[in-house]
Amino acid sequence: MSNPPLPKADSELDAMILNEIQVLLSEKRTSLSTMRTGIAVFAFPLSVLSILTATSRMYQLHEVAQWLVPLLLLNLGLTGLGVYLIAHAFQRIHHYDRLIEGFKRKHSKLAELLE
Numbered sequence: 001m002s003n004p005p006l007p008k009a010d011s012e013l014d015a016m017i018l019n020e021i022q023v024l025l026s027e028k029r030t031s032l033s034t035m036r037t038g039i040a041v042f043a044f045p046l047s048v049l050s051i052l053t054a055t056s057r058m059y060q061l062h063e064v065a066q067w068l069v070p071l072l073l074l075n076l077g078l079t080g081l082g083v084y085l086i087a088h089a090f091q092r093i094h095h096y097d098r099l100i101e102g103f104k105r106k107h108s109k110l111a112e113l114l115e
Contacts, residue, residue, distance in 0.1 A: 017107055021100065021114075028096040035089035042082025045075035 048071070061068070104111040 024096050024100055028093055031089045031092040035086055038082045038085025041078055045078045048075055
């Protein structure tokens with residue numbers, strides 16, 4: 001005669017699965033924060049260039065070239081960093097979404113909870 005599975009073991013498994021999902025969701029939130037940071041870093045050089053364009057009548061390009069060239073290089077670097085952060089965050093978000101979908105396919109209770 002075999003004994004039925006213990007409800008305690010079942011609830012421990014459910015708790016472990018929920019903990020894993022919570023970790024994945026927190027990692028996804030972290031990736032969303034990284035994306036938000038990337039957008040801010042990307043937007044900063046654009047606003048600086050807008051100000052430089054708006055005030056371009058107030059200075060001569062050849063007189064401020066020693067300041068303008070390093071500023072443009074810094075803006076280019078910040079733009080690259082922003083693009084990298086955004087792309088990396090998208091990649092991580094899709095990765096976590098795939099993992100969560102896998103958990104939802106394996107566990108019907110979890111699919112009901114997350115829908």
